[in-house]
Amino acid sequence: MATRSLPRRSVKSPVVATRTKSKGSAPVRKARATATKAAGSAAGTARKAAAPKAVKKLVRDSFTMPQQDFDLIAALKQRLVSLKRPTKKSELLRAGLQLLTRQSDDVLLSAVNALIILKPGRPKKHG
Numbered sequence: 001m002a003t004r005s006l007p008r009r010s011v012k013s014p015v016v017a018t019r020t021k022s023k024g025s026a027p028v029r030k031a032r033a034t035a036t037k038a039a040g041s042a043a044g045t046a047r048k049a050a051a052p053k054a055v056k057k058l059v060r061d062s063f064t065m066p067q068q069d070f071d072l073i074a075a076l077k078q079r080l081v082s083l084k085r086p087t088k089k090s091e092l093l094r095a096g097l098q099l100l101t102r103q104s105d106d107v108l109l110s111a112v113n114a115l116i117i118l119k120p121g122r123p124k125k126h127g
Helices: 012-017 023-050 065-081 089-101 104-111
Strands: none
Touching: 065 089
C-alpha cells in the first residue's frame, strides 16, 4: 500500500517574497534596509545614552526587614507609578544604595543608626 502525502504548501513571508523578485528590485531592497537600520540605530543610540551599561553578573540574595520598611518600599513604588515610572523593589533598593554611596560619612552613619535593630536569622513562622 502506498501512502498518500499531502502537497506541501509554500508560505512565503514578505521578506522572502522580496528576495525572490527580479534583480531590478535589489536597489530598492538595499535602500529600504539601510533606512530601517538607520532608524533602528538612532533609537538604539538614544536608549544607550539614557541607560548605563548592562551588568554581566547578577547575585541573588534574601534578607529580612521590618514591615514598616516593606511599607515604605510599597509607598515609593506607588509614588513612582504616579510619576509614570513603574519600578521593581530591587531597583528601589539599588537606587537607595547609589544615593547612600554619595553621602558623607556622617550622613551614612546617622542613616544606619536610625534603623531598628533586628535579630539575626529568619523570622519564626506563624501558624
